[in-house]
Amino acid sequence: TTFTYRFKLILKKNGLPQELNVHSLRHTAASLMIAGGTDVATVAGILGHSQPSTTLDIYTHAFDKNKKAASAKLQEGLDI
Template identity: 70%
Template sequence: GDRMVYLSKEMCQLLKAWRKECEWDRQQTANETVDEDDYLFRQPNGKPMCPSTFTYRFKLILKANNLPLDLNVHSLRHTNASLLIAQGVDVRTVASLLGHAQASTTLDIYAHAFDKNKRKAQEKLGKAIGL
């Protein structure tokens, strides 16, 4: 479904720089401009990039950085959610960012990410009761 995506200032700067690069590229090759409906990742002819091309390039990045090759683009979604939870972001917010209608879905999928929070909670309880 449709949802609002919030970006950091740094990501906005990167996207603006990418847009300028795309505009320059389009002017050099086709004497065209980039408009609001253009794709972020596209073929030189302006059509959408094939998903397999994106996956191929992702695998090249993994290989170049000695990262596990069994990762996929969807792994980034899981990493993002796990890091948000580990940083203490509330489950409803994480669920909303992931597009989950129910926070319980997020809890079911990312229960493992709460282990660190469980330990912290137990430590706080222990201190509260004088242990």
């Protein structure tokens, strides 16, 4: 399609990996939103998932940073 063709041109022009696709952008955007602290229900709505659990199943890895931050905050509060 024209969109895919133009997308590939942009990748090439900017020296980005040619194996990237439009779905890669969706995945990256979702991961960045979650890592940035956007709540799961909001991300699910943006992605069109009917249930936030779908988003959680797919993007669990994006929560690792949030888990570490929450753990550090808890340790700080408990003075451990």
